[in-house]
Amino acid sequence: MIDKYGVLTYESDIYVKRDWINLGDYVQSTAAKQFFPTVDAFIPRDHMNAYSGDPVKMIMNAWYMDLPENFPPSPEVNPLYVSIHINSTIAEKIFTPASIEHFKKFAPIGCRDFYTRDMLRSKGIDAYYSGCMTLTLGETYKRENVTDDVYFIDVMYDSMSLPELIKQPLRFGKRILNGRAFEFSHRKKVLSKYFDQELLSKAKFETQILPYISAKEGFKLADDFLKRLATAKLVVTSRIHTALPCLAMGTPVIFVNGGFKNKVDNCRFDGLFDFFNRIDVGDNADSTINFEFRGEKIGLRTEVTNKDIHVSYGQELIAKCKSFAQE
Structure with missing residues (x-):
């Protein structure tokens, strides 16, 4: 043994x-x-x-x-x-x-x-x-002491904004050549369509991509991250390892399915997408949703209920x- x-x-x-x-x-x-x-x-x-x-x-x-x-x-x-x-x-x-x-x-x-x-x-x-x-993380991380925090984590991370592209001139040049340069407005267009300005102004915007750290630091940051997700009012993300833990812990989550244009990303999602409340975004930032909510846009008082297919x-x-x- x-x-x-x-x-x-x-x-x-x-x-x-x-x-x-x-x-x-x-x-x-x-x-x-x-x-x-x-x-x-x-x-x-x-x-x-x-x-x-x-x-x-x-x-x-x-x-x-x-x-x-x-x-x-x-x-x-x-x-x-x-x-x-x-x-x-x-x-x-x-x-x-x-x-x-x-x-x-x-x-x-x-x-x-x-x-x-x-x-x-x-x-x-x-x-x-x-x-x-990550669908098992509800075993350890419990949804207690819920806050009013709303997190947007790497939403449409491959559809980069103009300031982000300017910091990466080689990528910017490549996107001019392949016709993707004008996608810098896509994220803003999608977010403004579905979320009201009050929520967007109060939300916390974060990324999963961090400078290199040791394993000890990695586990500590992951623990802190999961504890924040467990207490959040709402999470909006294009990262499966943010969205799936939210499902496991019962945190309302919306997955923004948009901006993925390479085979590294696209082969990873089959079998997972049906678990999520999704905003599906097309090449021209046209979009649809697969869930319902009250009101014209999602705000701080909107109730979002997760699906239970993952359970x-x-x-x-x-x-x-x-x-x-x-x-």
């Missing part, structure tokens, strides 16, 4: 050189961490193959991966594969004979999206749709992870 536990982190030279992290990665690791009585090893996702400590159990929910040549993980890692995503950008590199054999050994593989499930099945690997591990997936993940931790 293995009685030591590992958790994925994002500490290594590749992340130091890149000099930024997505806090959503530590939100995902926090979701896994909550099921273990202790954490005996913090193991960088892209260097799991180099781990040589005592055997550990690990819940392997993650995006796979920036260095696909470093997969599969060390034999000292006993994995539970749930909520994994294999991105289209590295699909051809990760599926080596050794990796396929590894996945088959630990199948069935729980996938965060239909794209990953279908790709694994095409390789002869038993796979199923599990939903995302059974969260419950199944909780049961599976508790069983794995206790085996």
Whole structure:
């Protein structure tokens, strides 16, 4: 019986050189961490193959991966594969004979999206749709002491405003060439259509993208972030690892589905979109919604009720992870 536990982190030279992290990665690791009585090893996702400590159990929910040549993980890692995503950008590199054999050994593989499930099945690997591990975060983070705080977190983050584009001249030039330069007004157009000015003026605007930090700092910031989400009046976001924890905790959330123009993003969402109250945005910032609210626009006194499609997936993940931790 293995009685030591590992958790994925994002500490290594590749992340130091890149000099930024997505806090959503530590939100995902926090979701896994909550099921273990202790954490005996913090193991960088892209260097799991180099781990040589005592055997550990690990819940392997993650995006796979920036260095696909470093997969599969060390034999000292006993994995539970749930909520994994294999991105289209590295699909051809990760599926080596050794990796396929590894996945088959630990199948069935729980996938965060239909794209990953279908790709694994095409390789002869038993796979199923599990939903995302962040749907379990209501186990730890309770909706108590609700505030009047409204958060807009990375809304339409790929449809950059003019000040944002000016700070990135190479990207601005590329967008002029590909015809996307005038998207800088899209975000403002969408927000002003659905949210009244009082709410927009009082809302807090944040980002999940942060300068590189250590794992210790990452887990601390993720914990603070989740506590804020749990007490928020409303959250509006285009980040799945903000929106899904809100669903798990019962915080009203609206997912703005717009501005995603690359294959890195688009392959990640199939299977998750139906969980959300959504604002769906087209190429010209034309938009529709899939939920109802009272009044002409959403304001500070508007009641937004989440859907409940996600609930059974969260419950199944909780049961599976508790069983794995206790085996």
